[in-house]
Amino acid sequence: xxxxxxxxxxxxxxxxxxxxxxCVSCARSLAGAEIVIAVCAADAAGVAAQAAQLAGLxxxxxxxxxxNAHALAAVLAPQVAALAAPFTLVLGPSTTFGKxxxxxxxxxxxxxxxxxxxxxxSPTRFRRPIYAGNAILTVESSAAxxxxxxxxxxSFEPAPGGGAAPIEKVALDVPLPxxxxxxxxxxAKSDRPDLQTAARVISGGRALGSADAFKILYSLADKLGxxxxxxxxxVDAGYAPNEMQVGQTGKIIAPELYVAIGISGAIQHLTxxxxxxxxxxxxxxxxAPIFEVADIGLVGDLFQIIPAIERLIx
Amino acid sequence: xxxxxxxxxxxVDFNVRIRVKPDxxxxxxxGVKMSVNPFDExxxxxALRIKERGAxxxxxxxxxxxxxxxQQLRTALAMGADRALHVQADGVIEPLVVARALxxxxxxxxxxxxxLGKQAIDDDNGQTGQVLAALWNRPQATYASxxxxxxxxxxxxxxxxxxxxxxxxxxxxxxxxxxxxNEPRYVKLPDIMKAKKKPLETFTxxxxxxxxxxxxxxxxxxxxxxxxxxxxxxxxxxLIDALKKKxxx
Numbered sequence: 001x002x003x004x005x006x007x008x009x010x011x012x013x014x015x016x017x018x019x020x021x022x023c024v025s026c027a028r029s030l031a032g033a034e035i036v037i038a039v040c041a042a043d044a045a046g047v048a049a050q051a052a053q054l055a056g057l058x059x060x061x062x063x064x065x066x067x068n069a070h071a072l073a074a075v076l077a078p079q080v081a082a083l084a085a086p087f088t089l090v091l092g093p094s095t096t097f098g099k100x101x102x103x104x105x106x107x108x109x110x111x112x113x114x115x116x117x118x119x120x121x122s123p124t125r126f127r128r129p130i131y132a133g134n135a136i137l138t139v140e141s142s143a144a145x146x147x148x149x150x151x152x153x154x155s156f157e158p159a160p161g162g163g164a165a166p167i168e169k170v171a172l173d174v175p176l177p178x179x180x181x182x183x184x185x186x187x188a189k190s191d192r193p194d195l196q197t198a199a200r201v202i203s204g205g206r207a208l209g210s211a212d213a214f215k216i217l218y219s220l221a222d223k224l225g226x227x228x229x230x231x232x233x234x235v236d237a238g239y240a241p242n243e244m245q246v247g248q249t250g251k252i253i254a255p256e257l258y259v260a261i262g263i264s265g266a267i268q269h270l271t272x273x274x275x276x277x278x279x280x281x282x283x284x285x286x287x288a289p290i291f292e293v294a295d296i297g298l299v300g301d302l303f304q305i306i307p308a309i310e311r312l313i314x
Numbered sequence: 315x316x317x318x319x320x321x322x323x324x325x326v327d328f329n330v331r332i333r334v335k336p337d338x339x340x341x342x343x344x345g346v347k348m349s350v351n352p353f354d355e356x357x358x359x360x361a362l363r364i365k366e367r368g369a370x371x372x373x374x375x376x377x378x379x380x381x382x383x384x385q386q387l388r389t390a391l392a393m394g395a396d397r398a399l400h401v402q403a404d405g406v407i408e409p410l411v412v413a414r415a416l417x418x419x420x421x422x423x424x425x426x427x428x429x430l431g432k433q434a435i436d437d438d439n440g441q442t443g444q445v446l447a448a449l450w451n452r453p454q455a456t457y458a459s460x461x462x463x464x465x466x467x468x469x470x471x472x473x474x475x476x477x478x479x480x481x482x483x484x485x486x487x488x489x490x491x492x493x494x495x496n497e498p499r500y501v502k503l504p505d506i507m508k509a510k511k512k513p514l515e516t517f518t519x520x521x522x523x524x525x526x527x528x529x530x531x532x533x534x535x536x537x538x539x540x541x542x543x544x545x546x547x548x549x550x551x552x553l554i555d556a557l558k559k560k561x562x563x
Binding site for chain 2: 095111113308
């Protein structure tokens with residue numbers, strides 16, 4: 001059976017999110033799969049052109065509608081469900097965009113969803129983490145039915161470029177609801193790398209003690225060209241905004257270097273970083289669970305260690 | 315009557331260290347502490363607060379699962395829910411089945427608001443709210459960190475990857491609760507006693523006309539790969555050296 005895979009592109013209207021290239025890698029792990037990306041947007045040309053460059057695609061479909069100006073799951077889901085008809089597997093990234101949308105698509109299609117796919121073993125067999133990554137579950141769908149999935153982006157490298165897939169406009173005749181309206185989005189403007197794609201991440205926990213003290217991480221991050229993350233405890237305490245949270249219910253990341261500063265290492269946090277290439281832990285409690293996963297551990301007072309690191313790297 | 319329906323799930327308590335059974339058939343749950351899924355507690359707390367400020371008259375909790383789930387329904391009643399609905403089912407219960415069961419309860423109870431947790435901490439699926447909203451053909455606002463009701467609409471602040479997004483949805487709607495929506499109250503002993511007398515109705519899936527389909531076979535459970543034990547360094551200078559050796563600086 002040849003897998004026919006539809007990937008729903010994540011984008012902000014201008015730029016294709018790297019999560020989509022990671023979904024393509026996931027799809028490409030099935031040899032011989034026919035892979036198609038769908039771009040639903042108000043104006044899809046720019047994003048579709050970026051998508052078409054990803055290697056290994058059969059084509060890129062665009063669905064243009066002014067209702068797609070903001071990614072509303074209730075509006076996008078009927079369009080994706082309509083596009084899904086000829087496909088065996090419908091994928092989106094396991095980001096807040098994809099998690100919100102794909103399960104609604106699964107509901108419309110009356111299809112099972114495999115959440116957080118970390119490996120595709122066959123067109124019907126998938127592996128995924130459960131219990132905050134404390135167990136890995138292999139699931140098998142019946143060969144006959146369609147499957148919806150979200151892709152655990154940290155498990156896959158972005159697909160390379162160099163492709164030139166044809167772009168096809170699709171006109172859909174599906175009623176779209178007006179019951180859900182976008183009001184606003186507020187995001188802290190930052191020149192730092194994006195947390196989900198950064199090669200280096202500096203993360204802080206409750207031990208930072210205050211929002212003011214948390215700022216010493218920004219200065220170190222800027223010296224290292226790193227993104228800044230935070231534990232749930234630090235976000236709950238108001239030291240850092242929610243979009244910085246790393247872990248089971250925050251972002252799952254896979255940087256080259258992850259530096260956990262003043263983070264004890266609750267299981268819920270560790271699940272968000274276990275794909276990091278190298279984990280460094282700095283904590284004054286030598287028994288902190290973070291040291292069990294750290295490649296390099298340093299026990300000590302972070303308020304002395306961080307300035308010392310900064311001086312040493314100039 | 316202005317009702318809110320809250321879905322809850324019985325899960326292994328978040329403090330339990332999860333171990334996979336040696337034969338790979340599941341995780342060890344015998345003799346393990348079970349609790350209300352933490353996100354569902356947040357969902358219930360939000361419903362109770364809405365009722366307490368007079369914007370709803372009744373809070374109903376519902377679950378789909380084996381008889382033991384009634385313990386968690388009693389906990390929810392002790393927190394302050396007015397009555398509980400238990401749809402009995404055994405074995406693997408997929409989100410589509412739960413959503414269908416909840417939809418039947420919605421048709422019966424006509425809530426103006428349905429609040430669920432954004433995901434269960436056992437299977438980490440994070441699907442039921444969205445699937446329910448799709449089947450019900452109503453709005454969804456997932457990952458809510460703030461919920462304001464005005465007339466026939468809800469204004470919901472959502473925790474998304476980019477930051478905070480605000481949506482306006484017509485009611486009825488499905489909301490899924492994120493961590494920072496509120497901090498659930500503690501249950502007091504007298505409330506546990508009172509909860510024993512609150513109404514708890516049971517149904518079967520069959521009686522609701524729902525087939526318990528299982529579309530995904532659970533083939534095997536494995537422990538996650540372990541990271542190799544690392545090294546300890548004694549100061550910042552050694553740390554920098556170690557990072558340089560790995561080519562990371």
